[in-house]
Amino acid sequence: MKKTTALRNDIEYWHHFLHRLRDTRELAALDDQSLRIDLEKETEELEKEVEKRSFTAMLSGKYDSDDAILAIHAGAGGTDSQDWTEMLMRMYLRWAEMRHFETEVMDITMGEEAGVKSVTLSVKGRYAYGYLRSEKGVHRLVRLSPFDSAHRRHTSFALVEILPQIAFDSHEIQIDPGDLKIDVFKSSGAGGQNVQKTSTAIRITHIPSGLVVTCQNERSQTQNRENAMRVLMARLVEIQQAEKSEEIAILRGEYTKAEWGSQIRSYVLHPYQIVKDHRTEYEMGNAQAVLNGDLDDFMEAYLSQEK
Numbered sequence: 638m639k640k641t642t643a644l645r646n647d648i649e650y651w652h653h654f655l656h657r658l659r660d661t662r663e664l665a666a667l668d669d670q671s672l673r674i675d676l677e678k679e680t681e682e683l684e685k686e687v688e689k690r691s692f693t694a695m696l697s698g699k700y701d702s703d704d705a706i707l708a709i710h711a712g713a714g715g716t717d718s719q720d721w722t723e724m725l726m727r728m729y730l731r732w733a734e735m736r737h738f739e740t741e742v743m744d745i746t747m748g749e750e751a752g753v754k755s756v757t758l759s760v761k762g763r764y765a766y767g768y769l770r771s772e773k774g775v776h777r778l779v780r781l782s783p784f785d786s787a788h789r790r791h792t793s794f795a796l797v798e799i800l801p802q803i804a805f806d807s808h809e810i811q812i813d814p815g816d817l818k819i820d821v822f823k824s825s826g827a828g829g830q831n832v833q834k835t836s837t838a839i840r841i842t843h844i845p846s847g848l849v850v851t852c853q854n855e856r857s858q859t860q861n862r863e864n865a866m867r868v869l870m871a872r873l874v875e876i877q878q879a880e881k882s883e884e885i886a887i888l889r890g891e892y893t894k895a896e897w898g899s900q901i902r903s904y905v906l907h908p909y910q911i912v913k914d915h916r917t918e919y920e921m922g923n924a925q926a927v928l929n930g931d932l933d934d935f936m937e938a939y940l941s942q943e944k
Contacts (some may be wrong), residue, residue, distance in 0.1 A: 742756065
């Protein structure tokens with residue numbers, strides 16, 4: 638039903654676009670100088686629409702049009718890396734907001750001093766997975782540490798995972814309830830009123846694969862269980878896809894370590910500012926704009942190279 642609606646919207650869009658294009662051509666044929674400014678503006682908008690559609694045309698993978706699950710894990714670098722993980726979370730939330738995607742924090746573990754140890758986000762919107770799969774890998778930050786009393790330069794790492802969200806009624810993944818070990822425990826918190834007095838956190842272990850998923854962000858045990866199952870199904874789909882493309886060792890948990898030499902992208906804030914993707918060599922000097930969610934050029938460069 639969801640895909641049918643999306644196709645219907647696409648057809649309606651192209652009908653509307655062709656109507657605008659015909660109107661513009663007819664007005665241009667009049668050669669009326671009083672219409673010149675309006676025609677130039679409309680032509681520019683039409684060109685932007687074509688560019689945008691050319692980008693989405695590259696998103697033709699099996700799950701590219703689906704919603705996504707985005708997980709970020711702090712790597713080497715201690716408190717700085719946990720702060721970096723929180724910065725990345727904000728970057729992706731800002732990116733999703735600019736695209737009018739719906740986001741939800743499914744699970745989060747805060748750092749002891751600052752930042753976030755790990756966070757799992759749900760990103761809902763058409764082509765969310767297609768856009769975000771370019772972000773999978775290790776992200777490296779170089780800056781003057783705000784946590785170092787000597788204010789020395791530090792390098793921090795965080796690992797970004799991207800998974801497709803799979804509907805519960807999907808026939809692609811069948812989970813036998815007997816294959817699941819479900820543990821219930823009290824959610825951890827910062828103390829005081831934030832600590833749950835009842836056991837609402839959920840840990841699900843998929844025995845055949847050894848995958849373990851924990852969710853404790855919601856106050857409802859039912860909601861945490863649902864979120865954990867969504868993540869588990871997404872991970873199982875990734876494993877299934879990996880088996881077909883001989884990447885099983887990576888996707889079953891033997892992830893690339895989040896450390897020096899394994900990064901896909903570097904964000905340098907000192908002694909100069911630049912963000913560079915090491916896979917495509919695409920770079921941008923305005924690092925703050927990137928950290929504020931300006932990621933489309935990096936995504937497009939990756940998708941163009943992939944094709």
